[in-house]
Amino acid sequence: MNTARKDIHNSDIPAICRACEARHKGICGALTPEQLTKLNKYTKQYSYQSGNELLSAGEDVHRYSNILRGVVKLSKLLADGRQQIVGLQFAPDFMGRPFRDQSNVIADAATDVRVCSFPRSVMEDMIRESPDLEHKLHEQALDELDEARDWMLTLGRKSASEKVASFLFLIASHIDPEIDVHEGSIEFELPLKRSDIADFLGLTIETVSRQITKLRKAGVIQVENNRTVVVPDLERLRSACEIES
Incomplete structure (x- = not known):
């Protein structure tokens, strides 16, 4: 053992x-x-x-x-x-x-x-x-490499809406790594200010705000107190990222 x-x-x-x-x-x-x-x-x-x-x-x-x-x-x-x-x-x-x-x-x-x-x-x-x-450290390093490659795709090829959805999905999946994507809902605090999110995604603050509003109006997310995000259906958020199953 x-x-x-x-x-x-x-x-x-x-x-x-x-x-x-x-x-x-x-x-x-x-x-x-x-x-x-x-x-x-x-x-x-x-x-x-x-x-x-x-x-x-x-x-x-x-x-x-x-x-x-x-x-x-x-x-x-x-x-x-x-x-x-x-x-x-x-x-x-x-x-x-x-x-x-x-x-x-x-x-x-x-x-x-x-x-x-x-x-x-x-x-x-x-x-x-x-x-x-x-082995454990090697495994974490490889996970970070995979994530960096995915993020290169996000920054290089995805639309502004897909970038913001991908960022939100990234946070949600790390806040609770064991949540069932196909069934789960989750609530979390945004760890970055809008200006930092814009920096991370290569977008303007205004574009980030518009895309968050777009996702909110579509019912993909709910936003409370400007920093609290509720995702009723993680599968819908995942789909908004154009992530393959």
Whole structure:
């Protein structure tokens, strides 16, 4: 039996790890109780308010983190000051690029964020020692690559309406990855301001607002308090994205 899948109440597992989403669905699910105990000696939890920077581009990397709550915005900056959002990370994603000395992206808290952080050296030693952990990180990296390829298609070929629907579907599917697309409904807070959504999609703020209104009038979504989105039927939203089943 894989020891990393022991009952969460096993006394060998540190108490702080037992109910942690990263422990069950993230990279820590690949660790044995002994490895979790070792890692727990070095971990610290940090909270960041929306808008605060977690990591700067070019900054030396000393720690990696699991996202416990919230959404992290990844951006790149051009020499003339222009900035482009290149990705979003959600709980329980692993945040960091193993075996790279410096960060090549800016990481900001898109919402209020809480992370579990641990020294880079400790995690990289564990990666070398644990094939299961290495496999889990490889799997996340491949998932992010697949998502980046899908997003290239969205930005390069989809209409404005399809781009906005795709963004909303992206958020919905990450807020609750296990929801049944064919039957589910979901409610979530938009993690980005309209200006950031426009930046992410390569659209103007006005176009984003018009397309959200269009989706609302069509009954695909409901919008409350400007930031709360209700999706009554995820399959309809999926269809609005032109995503193949």
